Amino acid sequence: MALSLYNTATRTVSEFTPLTPGKVGIYLCGATVQAPPHIGHIRSGVNFDILRRWLSASGFDVTFIRNVTDIDDKILHKAVHEEIPWWAVAMKYERAFTDAYKALNVLPPTYEPRATGHITQMIDLMQTLIEKGHAYAPGNGDVYLEVRSLKSYLTLSNQKLDDLQSAGDSEETFKKDPRDFALWKAAKPGEPSWPTPWGDGRPGWHLECSAMAQAYLGETFDIHGGGLDLIFPHHENEIAQSEAAGYGFAKTWMHNAWVTTAGEKMSKSLGNSLQVQELIKRVRGIELRWYLGSAHYRSMLEFSFEALEESAVAFRRIEAFLDRAIGILGSTPDGVISSTFADAMNDDLAVPAALAYISEIVKSGNNALTANDTKALAAAAAEVRGALGVLGCDPRDDAFAGQSADNNGAIDGLISLALQQREAARARKDFAASDAIRDQIAALGIVIEDTPQGPRWQISSGR
RNA sequence: GGUCGGAUGGCCGAGAGGCGAGGCUCAGGACUGCAAAUCCUGCUACACGGGUUCAAAUCCCGUUCCGACCUCCA
Structure with missing residues (x-):
């Protein structure tokens, strides 16, 4: 059974065929580093980490890009509020994200580019867009993308341009059309800026991803991911920029669903207690990862502390089996990927189905343990370990050293x-x-x- | 107004025309000096009203409720 993935662009699950056999390029929209990560942010990281691990386990050579947006309005506001330089804000929260990813065993991306390190590529892209007649610099230092000039727009979210609610923003006077969006924003006093042929300024939010994806993955690549809310406007605008520049851009679009509380998207008011650094005081990082990864990536995950605890209990049962098995066997078996597990993962990363299978293996493994059937026990332990490895929840993984109840x-x-x-x-x-x-x-x-x-x-x- | 999702047992959470996913909790049992762990058994659910079908949680129509996006968002 070959890997099939849901593609937001086509709204269907279809077989995944890489552009280059044996290789996969993935671009994931990472964090805007303006606050500490909450579990919603990190769910996205975990979901796509599972995708990446599964692709690797399936034999693909994966290039995984996750960017850091280290310049944006919110960061500038935060800098004023905290009375520290904007770059100090960005670096502080970038580190918070890095720590959170590490605590949850999210592998570092192949490359982790920062927006501010790619101004040159952004200027090149704007130059191309202006030459092709899809962007314009009205003279005030801004550069806009002219959405009416595009052959197609809003294909991901399936909306009509005229149905969009107008922004009604007072600063739109330089735009030819209110829906045109900023590629580049003119410098304001006291704010960081970079020189361009159209004046000093800083990047708009969408430009960086088009520029960096092209820089690291080429004009056309396999998978672009992010949270549901990025479909519009962020991903639509990335598509607009990249396609207008003549790039093929992403073949498959994947979006993870929310972590919700009380049925709603996680709100700032509840956000503090749901920060990763707070939650890993309650449960181990591996348990939090297990919880976040256990629901299907396209399903909403309704957060509750009860559900988190329950999930941790379920995980400990699996972990306890592995510990017992390794104790009896006298060695740690290498992970094995069973075909049932593979079939589940190949079906658009059906983690819940995979977990049901793990439960069955643990049960039969426990029976083997009781029956003193070391051969069956070793097989079960190997399968469990293989599955946990793909999910990034192998307690024997070095990444969790010190977190497991390992004997000293x-x-x-x-x-x-x-x-x-x-x-x-x-x-x-x-x-x-x-x-x-x-x-x-x-x-x-x-x-x-x-x-x-x-x-x-x-x-x-x-x- | 436009676009897109969702409603499943005490709880969490899959599935997507016919075979009770799985987990957690709870109850009973086996094992045990007692615990714990483990195993076995039990708890037969799909928002509501119509329709299609031999057969609907699943498809269609309608209704109710919940949520997301519409230029800050994972």
Whole structure:
């Protein structure tokens, strides 16, 4: 079964065929670094990280670009508000995003270009657009794209130009048509600017993505991704710019759905408590990732702390199986991708179906464990590990070192000492003494389980 | 006004004409000195009203409710 993906441009799921066999180029609209990341931002990162990992696991050589928008109105406003330079705002929040991505095991992109590093490419693109008669500089330092000059526009969102509500903005006087959008904004006093043939200024929001996608992936590339809300205007305008310049641009458009709270798109007022840095105080990063990745990427994910906790419990069950299996097997099996898992992922990344299959494997693996069938156990553990690897939730991944309830040699020695005492007490049926030892260890946050292979312990993963 | 989604059991969350996805919770059982873990069993749902069909959660028409986008947005 070949990989099929939903393409927003055609509103259908269709077989994915790369432009160059064996290679895939992906451009994901990354963050505007003007605030710390909340789980909505990071869901997009996780969803597309799963896509990327699946493409890699399927044998593709993936070039993954995720940009950083480090110049924009909000950043400038924030700089004034925080009384620090605009670049300090951008770098501060870029780091916050980087930390969040790392905590959730989102792989660093192949290249992570910043908008301000690509002014040259943007000027080249504007030059081309003006030469082709699709853009104009009215003389005030702005440069606009003339949407009426385009052969097609608004094909992604399927809207008609005349149906759009007019912006009603007071600064639109230089535009030929109110729907024309800014490629470049004239410098204002006190704001950063770069020189261009049309005057000093700074980039409009949409221009950077067209310029950087072309710079790193070429004029035509495979997949362009982002959140649902970027369809209009951002992606429409990217298409307008790039196609007007003569580029083929993206073949497949993918959009992830929202994390919502109380049925609504996450709002700023609730945003603080849903920042990644706050949530990973409640659950481990791997558990938050599991939660965000578990719903289908095109479905809304209704956030609640209860659902997050429940999801973490479900994940710990899988993790516990893997721990037990590795303990019995004496080694960590390499991940194996089963055909059932592959079929699910190939069906437009049907993660929920893949998770249902993982549950079945864990169940059969636990049965193998009870039956002491190490061959079946090893097979199950390998499949679970393979699946978790693609989902970026392999507790044995180095990225999660320190997050897993991994045994430490010295602690293991001490606990073992106590467990020997307890076993001795149990042997002489002094259960009061043995339970007392277990209770004392439990009070330290360590859980004891008696198994046919003897007692085992782990640091309680519940927080 | 235009465009696009959604409503599934106590909860979360898939599916998209016929076979009870899966998980969590809960109840009962097996195992266990007791726990824990694990396994087994049970809990038969698809907003409402029509229609098409041998058969509808799924398709069609209508209704209600919820949400997203329409130049800040993941």
